[in-house]
Amino acid sequence: MNEEHKKSILEKYKIALQKGERFWPDSIYKDLLVSFAIFIVLLLMATFIGVPGEPKADPNDTAYIPRPEWYFMFLFQMLKYFPGRVEWVGTAVIPGLAVLALLLLPLLDKNPRRHYSRRKFGLTVMGLVVTGIVGLTIVAFATTPPQAEVEVAGSLAEKMVLGQDLYSVQCVECHGAEGEGGEVKGVEGFEGVILDPLNSSDVMYTYTDESLANVIAYGQQVSAPAMPPFGKSYGGALSPSEIDYIATFMRYTWDDRAELPAEAALPGIPVLAAGEVPSYEIHIQPLVKRYCLSCHRAGKENNNYLMGTYEDMLNTGDNTPVMVAGDLNSITIQVLNGTEIPDPKTGDVMIHQMPPSKLLKPEYIDMLTRWIMAGMPNTAAEAQALMPTTVTPTP
Numbered sequence: 001m002n003e004e005h006k007k008s009i010l011e012k013y014k015i016a017l018q019k020g021e022r023f024w025p026d027s028i029y030k031d032l033l034v035s036f037a038i039f040i041v042l043l044l045m046a047t048f049i050g051v052p053g054e055p056k057a058d059p060n061d062t063a064y065i066p067r068p069e070w071y072f073m074f075l076f077q078m079l080k081y082f083p084g085r086v087e088w089v090g091t092a093v094i095p096g097l098a099v100l101a102l103l104l105l106p107l108l109d110k111n112p113r114r115h116y117s118r119r120k121f122g123l124t125v126m127g128l129v130v131t132g133i134v135g136l137t138i139v140a141f142a143t144t145p146p147q148a149e150v151e152v153a154g155s156l157a158e159k160m161v162l163g164q165d166l167y168s169v170q171c172v173e174c175h176g177a178e179g180e181g182g183e184v185k186g187v188e189g190f191e192g193v194i195l196d197p198l199n200s201s202d203v204m205y206t207y208t209d210e211s212l213a214n215v216i217a218y219g220q221q222v223s224a225p226a227m228p229p230f231g232k233s234y235g236g237a238l239s240p241s242e243i244d245y246i247a248t249f250m251r252y253t254w255d256d257r258a259e260l261p262a263e264a265a266l267p268g269i270p271v272l273a274a275g276e277v278p279s280y281e282i283h284i285q286p287l288v289k290r291y292c293l294s295c296h297r298a299g300k301e302n303n304n305y306l307m308g309t310y311e312d313m314l315n316t317g318d319n320t321p322v323m324v325a326g327d328l329n330s331i332t333i334q335v336l337n338g339t340e341i342p343d344p345k346t347g348d349v350m351i352h353q354m355p356p357s358k359l360l361k362p363e364y365i366d367m368l369t370r371w372i373m374a375g376m377p378n379t380a381a382e383a384q385a386l387m388p389t390t391v392t393p394t395p
């Protein structure tokens with residue numbers, strides 16, 4: 001740089017200083033205003049859009065796809081090119097050299113010219129680094145499969161619903177729909193075992209939420225037969241979040257010291273009005289989910305009779321049809337009332353009463369009976385079409 005050019009730059013710098021602003025307080029004031037505006041935007045987004053919930057970390061969840069935040073995706077992609085023993089090259093060496101190049105760039109390119117056409121070296125190095133980061137980020141998003149959606153409870157009401165559903169599937173066949181315990185029937189390895197009730201102060205007062213979750217996760221080995229573990233880490237089917245939902249459901253349902261807010265109260269099984277025809281959509285589905293699904297699902301010994309959907313209830317099972325419209329002798333009606341169905345060839349009991357350990361409440365037996373007699377309507381509209389106009393259906 002010659003003296004004339006240096007003098008020209010100094011003159012321009014003095015003029016810029018006279019027209020400019022002070023770092024303190026002018027620039028700091030503007031920075032504070034912009035920072036506060038960004039903070040307000042983030043606060044509004046968190047309030048009205050929300051932050052997506054994620055389940056608790058589960059090291060045994062093989063379906064989980066690890067992925068960092070978007071601004072680290074280029075490093076995540078780099079790991080794919082340097083696997084195993086050479087991964088340190090992709091995680092430390094190459095990123096370190098890129099950062100070092102940017103740090104040394106002002107020292108390597110001391111060209112005083114500001115126009116981009118005169119800064120080819122600096123712009124080339126910077127362009128290569130930025131292009132590499134952007135390119136690797138795009139490739140990472142394009143090649144990383146999306147994470148499977150997992151239902152996560154964000155409120156106490158959602159935890160109660162998910163907890164009740166999980167309890168109904170995993171626990172009812174031994175502990176009863178109301179946590180009443182009693183003699184276990186129809187469960188391999190536990191036939192005839194007498195279980196203490198869960199819905200008592202002896203349990204709910206003496207167990208913390210953490211200890212309830214631990215029992216569900218680890219099982220109980222203090223008696224024979226031992227309660228098996230339900231946590232995925234120990235060979236079960238439940239994630240840590242799901243176990244917490246069950247513990248929450250138990251606490252607020254059976255602990256009289258826990259006050260459940262009105263907005264978190266679980267919807268009960270609707271009560272039928274006089275002359276009302278029940279529908280699967282409104283009445284039968286929640287009833288079946290609470291009392292029947294624990295046994296009548298895939299993987300259980302149930303004569304291949306599943307009750308997960310409307311179609312399953314009507315069309316599955318080794319003895320289908322188990323319900324015939326308008327027929328009081330339907331298998332379902334008989335076993336709900338305690339009648340055991342014999343095998344026509346051997347005379348042995350082929351189908352036991354349902355549920356095996358304890359009959360449903362009379363109002364629920366009546367609900368299922370009225371549903372079958374009316375032709376098993378699926379939707380509320382179908383059921384309403386079968387009712388006299390003077391009957392007000394369940395909302």
